[in-house]
Amino acid sequence: MTIFRLGEQRPPEPRRIKEDVVERFEHVFEIDPDLMRTFPQQHLPAWDTHRIVASRWDHLDWMHAHFADDVLSTGLESETMGGHE
Amino acid sequence: MDDAVVDELRAILGDDDRVLPNVSSRASRTRVPAPFPVHRWAEFMPDVAVLPVSAEEVSQVVKLANRLRIPVVPRAGGTGLSDGAVPLRGGICVDVKLMNKIHEIDLEDRTVTVGPGINMLKLNEELRPHGVFYPDDPASYPCSLVGGRIGTGGWSLLGARFGHTRDLVISMQVVLPTGEIVEIGDGGGRKLRKSSTGLTLKQLFTGHQGTLGITTEATLELVPRPELEFSAFFAFDDYMKAYRTTGALTRSGLATLAGVVLFDEWKLRYLRRDDEAYIPQPPWVQAVIAVAMYGTRAEVEPASKRVMELGRAEGGKYLGDEISQGDWASRHDRYATPLHGRNREGQVVPMSWHCEDAALNYSVLPQVREEWHAIVERYIERYGIFDDWGMFCYTNGAFKPWADYLVEIDVGIWEQQLDDETWAGWVACKREIAEVALKYGGSITACHGATREGDADLVPTEMGSAWEVVKRVKRALDPNNVMNPGKQMLDEAYE
Numbered sequence: 001m002t003i004f005r006l007g008e009q010r011p012p013e014p015r016r017i018k019e020d021v022v023e024r025f026e027h028v029f030e031i032d033p034d035l036m037r038t039f040p041q042q043h044l045p046a047w048d049t050h051r052i053v054a055s056r057w058d059h060l061d062w063m064h065a066h067f068a069d070d071v072l073s074t075g076l077e078s079e080t081m082g083g084h085e
Numbered sequence: 086m087d088d089a090v091v092d093e094l095r096a097i098l099g100d101d102d103r104v105l106p107n108v109s110s111r112a113s114r115t116r117v118p119a120p121f122p123v124h125r126w127a128e129f130m131p132d133v134a135v136l137p138v139s140a141e142e143v144s145q146v147v148k149l150a151n152r153l154r155i156p157v158v159p160r161a162g163g164t165g166l167s168d169g170a171v172p173l174r175g176g177i178c179v180d181v182k183l184m185n186k187i188h189e190i191d192l193e194d195r196t197v198t199v200g201p202g203i204n205m206l207k208l209n210e211e212l213r214p215h216g217v218f219y220p221d222d223p224a225s226y227p228c229s230l231v232g233g234r235i236g237t238g239g240w241s242l243l244g245a246r247f248g249h250t251r252d253l254v255i256s257m258q259v260v261l262p263t264g265e266i267v268e269i270g271d272g273g274g275r276k277l278r279k280s281s282t283g284l285t286l287k288q289l290f291t292g293h294q295g296t297l298g299i300t301t302e303a304t305l306e307l308v309p310r311p312e313l314e315f316s317a318f319f320a321f322d323d324y325m326k327a328y329r330t331t332g333a334l335t336r337s338g339l340a341t342l343a344g345v346v347l348f349d350e351w352k353l354r355y356l357r358r359d360d361e362a363y364i365p366q367p368p369w370v371q372a373v374i375a376v377a378m379y380g381t382r383a384e385v386e387p388a389s390k391r392v393m394e395l396g397r398a399e400g401g402k403y404l405g406d407e408i409s410q411g412d413w414a415s416r417h418d419r420y421a422t423p424l425h426g427r428n429r430e431g432q433v434v435p436m437s438w439h440c441e442d443a444a445l446n447y448s449v450l451p452q453v454r455e456e457w458h459a460i461v462e463r464y465i466e467r468y469g470i471f472d473d474w475g476m477f478c479y480t481n482g483a484f485k486p487w488a489d490y491l492v493e494i495d496v497g498i499w500e501q502q503l504d505d506e507t508w509a510g511w512v513a514c515k516r517e518i519a520e521v522a523l524k525y526g527g528s529i530t531a532c533h534g535a536t537r538e539g540d541a542d543l544v545p546t547e548m549g550s551a552w553e554v555v556k557r558v559k560r561a562l563d564p565n566n567v568m569n570p571g572k573q574m575l576d577e578a579y580e
Contacts (some may be wrong), residue, residue: 012168036432067222067379068313069310071313077405078408079128
């Protein structure tokens with residue numbers, strides 16, 4: 001069970017990972033706020049961000065199960081993240 | 086619309102709640118997801134919407150429309166990427182959403198018979214306990230309806246393996262533009278896949294964009310539910326390497342190949358900007374290929390090894406299981422994607438998604454890609470409300486994935502900024518894109534339909550010497566031009 005604590009709902013300060021992308025939670029990317037001056041990004045409490053991410057994974061898992069009994073994995077990690085050979 | 090007509094519709098349907106002359110019901114049946122001249126919304130509203138529950142009700146409504154010369158516009162999910170369901174001249178919107186029943190599941194002859202208002206996702210939920218599957222899989226899978234798929238002649242993500250909508254509809258019941266109810270199949274049998282009797286009419290009633298009638302029932306193909314799914318995404322540092330690899334994969338002869346998708350450099354630029362799977366990708370990634378297979382474990386497991394060999398033969402790098410599986414699963418439902426783009430200053434603005442499609446042969450893909458992007462770039466510079474979201478090329482031939490492709494250029498449009506001048510600019514941009522498709526021996530649309538100004542005006546050009554035949558067919562079936570008038574230049578049939 002997740003316990004809601006108001007003090008934990010303020011997301012951490014963003015960490016810049018690219019010229020135009022920031023990250024507050026691991027693997028959750030946000031557009032650089034400087035690029036959202038015309039239409040500002042709304043403030044999300046931490047629980048809502050986690051809910052959206054979890055529901056996205058639920059959705060993708062559901063789609064796999066909908067289209068086939070099983071998904072074949074290669075067991076391989078990404079070959080693009082370690083630099084270009 | 087005269088109140089007497091509304092009263093007559095109420096008498097036909099026998100239920101006031103299914104005859105909707107109010108503004109909100111009409112306004113919500115005006116546009117589709119494709120970009121729309123929002124500043125002219127009222128011009129495209131139907132005068133009344135009706136929700137029939139039977140072929141007989143549809144027939145009576147169409148007969149009334151004929152008697153009074155009122156336009157009829159069929160509408161199913163309203164998820165089209167062109168204007169098939171958009172009323173151009175008001176009239177009666179026949180919304181088939183309540184015709185959503187499964188009439189029969191036949192596990193002996195492998196068919197399911199349904200009303201046009203059922204959705205494929207819901208249908209497959211019902212079919213799953215029986216171990217069968219209806220494999221029509223558009224990017225609007227969770228929200229489009231069978232009737233719209235038939236009217237549009239839709240394309241399926243899994244078409245290389247299982248066929249597209251027109252290959253999956255075995256027969257149907259259609260209300261003709263004059264109101265008669267007819268059974269249309271391959272020959273006479275409702276569940277026959279192949280016949281040589283008479284004329285083959287089935288294809289005529291698939292993909293007509295609501296101009297030749299309204300499908301009120303359809304008998305569809307059932308395939309064995311796939312045991313196994315395999316998807317693999319490969320990254321390339323050069324578009325031409327990815328292009329050649331796409332060719333090698335599609336010519337591989339692997340029968341379980343469901344689809345191959347080629348993402349170009351502009352698409353990668355867009356995804357690296359806004360998609361969580363691609364934001365972390367290194368700059369050398371310039372093109373990506375997605376491959377998907379479905380079938381029995383005995384087939385897919387060995388075939389997957391061949392896919393991994395072919396995908397890497399020209400230097401492709403595997404994107405890993407997490408991205409391959411996650412991104413592929415997301416392809417079944419692109420309508421859930423929040424849409425935003427960038428203006429010329431790089432600022433994020435809300436944009437709707439225009440997906441301009443064409444059918445093109447493999448040999449011309451690289452050249453068309455350069456010319457299409459050059460066109461869009463000019464319009465971005467001039468108007469400042471468009472954004473180039475890149476191109477996809479998807480295998481397009483049912484069971485024959487090697488030679489032609491559904492080619493799409495995705496363009497974001499800041500709809501709130503549209504006025505007469507910018508809309509005219511967009512229409513001109515669309516026309517230029519379609520002209521390039523024709524110049525290279527292609528078709529101006531592979532699946533969305535040529536029903537929107539800008540490309541619709543080129544339908545006679547594309548049809549060439551067959552255009553006279555098309556006009557004669559339209560005039561013969563719809564003598565009063567009541568069925569979705571103004572679409573595909575078919576008004577020329579009455580000149």
